[in-house]
Structures are given as C-alpha cells and as structure tokens.
Amino acid sequence: MRMCMKAQVPADGATNISDEEWPARLKQMLDMLKPEAAYFFPQDGMRTMMIFFDMEDVSMMPVISNPMFDDVHAKITFSPAMNLDDLMAGLKKAQNNR
Secondary structure, rough: OEEEEEEEEOOOOOOOOOOOOHHHHHHHHHHHHOOEEEEEEEEEOEEEEEEEEEEOOOHHHHHHHHHHHHHOOOOEEEEOOOHHHHHHHHHHHHOHHH
C-alpha cells in the first residue's frame, strides 16, 4: 500500500540532526524504502520530510520510525495515500456501489 510518512524534527537544537552520521542513516532509510518521492521543507517551526513509498507490511512501521524517534526525536505519522489513478478507480467503485 502506498503510504505517506511525515516526519517532523524539532528545530530547537536538542536533536541529533547535526550529527555527522545522520545523513548516512537518512540515506540508508531512503535506500530501504525506495520512495516514489521524498520532500524536505520547514513546517510549523520544524524540519519536515514527507516520503511516499510502498509499505508491504504494517510491521515495517517500527523498523522505519524507531531510529527516527531515537536519533532525532521525530514526530512521525503514517497515512495511506493515493495517486490520481487510485483515486479514479476508487471513485468508480464508489459510484458502482450506490
């Protein structure tokens, strides 16, 4: 299932984001997830990233999130996500179920 993971890291300086090893750990996570897209931006006063990827099993949530909780005190949310083709197929199914 396509998922959107939003991770927000506090910008208060109390996190390990400036750790020289963090970029390598982030790249390792992205290599594991093979995201469809990954975006990085400031939001709500925090460093934010949104990663869209295929999650084959929900048991991957702790594998993905625990390092980010431990390393950079991230706030993480997972949400199912659709692309346009998924939405159109869903709308067609919804119309057929009326």
